Amino acid sequence: MPSKPVLSDADKKAIRKRLGELCEECWIAHGYKKTSIKNLCDNAGISIGTFYTLYPTKEDLFSETIERIEKRLTEKVLAINRSSQTKEGFAQSMKELFREYDSKPFLYNVNTPDFQSFVTKLPEETIQKIKFDSFEFFKQAVQAADLTLKIEPSQAYGILSALLSTINAKETLAVTCDYFAVFDRMADILVSSIFE
The missing domain is CATH 1.10.357 (Tetracycline Repressor; domain 2)
Incomplete structure (x- = not known):
């Protein structure tokens, strides 16, 4: 079984930045309730598991x-x-x-x-x-x-x-x-x- 790729600090910072930008855009366009983690992850090009390694x-x-x-x-x-x-x-x-x-x-x-x-x-x-x-x-x-x-x-x-x-x-x-x-x-x- 292959091991999960480990994110570098630079990768984490870049992903957090991108998720923050997407969160702001979605919050304005759709509101909190209609903004899903799945949609944010899809738009950021990351897995939901990666999201949860960055945000509980x-x-x-x-x-x-x-x-x-x-x-x-x-x-x-x-x-x-x-x-x-x-x-x-x-x-x-x-x-x-x-x-x-x-x-x-x-x-x-x-x-x-x-x-x-x-x-x-x-x-x-x-x-x-x-x-x-x-x-x-x-x-x-x-x-x-x-x-x-x-x-x-x-x-x-x-x-x-x-x-x-x-x-x-x-x-x-x-x-x-x-x-x-x-x-x-x-x-x-x-x-x-x-x-x-």
Whole structure:
């Protein structure tokens, strides 16, 4: 009986990267529940056994994927704020964040049955690990932009969080207008009003 091929660390890293990309694509297109391990493995060109040598469960892959997306998004926003330390730069980072939320609904709409079915299968320590501290992120973004707030940080955070929550009204807005244009205009006005 031939022995199983042993994956090198480089092979494991490449396969994990590919599975993460596929997981993100499938999560956006089909949701958590409709994304199967078999489909991910078929598209990655690996066996289901190989999957289980890398991830004990489907949820482990999804948790790693959401952490990677959050990290990538945080780095993108902070990079915009560092490179353009102006109110316009901060507004641009909000616009990028909004567009990312638009393309990945599971990042903001965590109350859907699909997302809840994912979360209910996670141990508490994993839930805490993937929980995004948006107020801390806001403070980092302000610091990266090197801007001074005119109002209390908690109030500024609340205003910008409310602005981002307009993503929930995109279907209603899209009937009569370009919801990106509406968001962009509101972002410009609000950012200008909360920073000196």
